[in-house]
Amino acid sequence: MKENNFEDHIHGEKPVLVDFFADWCAPCKLMQHVLVDLKASVGSTATVLKMDIEKNHFYAKKYNIQTIPTLIIFKNGSVIWRKSGVTTSNEIMHQLALHVV
Numbered sequence: 331m332k333e334n335n336f337e338d339h340i341h342g343e344k345p346v347l348v349d350f351f352a353d354w355c356a357p358c359k360l361m362q363h364v365l366v367d368l369k370a371s372v373g374s375t376a377t378v379l380k381m382d383i384e385k386n387h388f389y390a391k392k393y394n395i396q397t398i399p400t401l402i403i404f405k406n407g408s409v410i411w412r413k414s415g416v417t418t419s420n421e422i423m424h425q426l427a428l429h430v431v
Contacts, residue, residue, distance in 0.1 A: 333365065336365060336379070336381070336389070336390055338359075339377055339379060339404075340404035340407055341404075341406065341407040342377075342405075342406070343405065344375070344376060344377060344402045344405070344430075345375075345376040345377070345403050345404070345405045345426050345429045345430060346366075346376065346377040346378075346379060346403065346405070347368070347376060347378045347379070347400055347401060347402070347403050347426065348379045348380075348381050348401070348403075348424065349361060349365055349378070349379070349380045349381065349400075349401055349404050350381050350383050350389075350390060350395045350398055350399065350400040350401070350402070351380060351381070351382060351383065351398055351399050352382060352384050352398055353382065353384070354402060355398050355399065356366070356398055357398070357415065357416050358398055358399045360416050361399045361401075362418070363416070363418045364418070364422070365380070367419055368419050368422055368423065371419070371423065372423070372426060374415070375426070375430050376426045376430065380410050382397060383395055393409070397414040397415065398414070399414070399415065399416070399417075400412065400413070401413050401417055401422065402413040403425055403426065403429065405429050407427075410425075410429055411425045411429075411431070
């Protein structure tokens with residue numbers, strides 16, 4: 331993802347879920363199916379993005395990503411929720427629902 335696009339997304343009023351992952355990460359691969367279903371469920375109420383930490387060292391460092399997968403929800407440029415490890419779609423949906431305009 332291009333840097334300017336990422337910044338534009340996370341500074342918007344719509345919640346943005348970012349999955350920080352790596353291709354070699356087995357738990358990250360488990361999250362892939364959860365995120366595809368989640369993206370279909372949230373429709374246009376939230377944005378779901380994937381950020382490969384191997385290709386985006388700057389953001390991995392900026393957000394102190396030490397464990398993958400790490401999921402972060404941004405809104406108006408602020409981190410409003412963060413969790414590392416495999417997470418259920420129900421937990422993510424709950425967190426997104428709390429922050430939808």
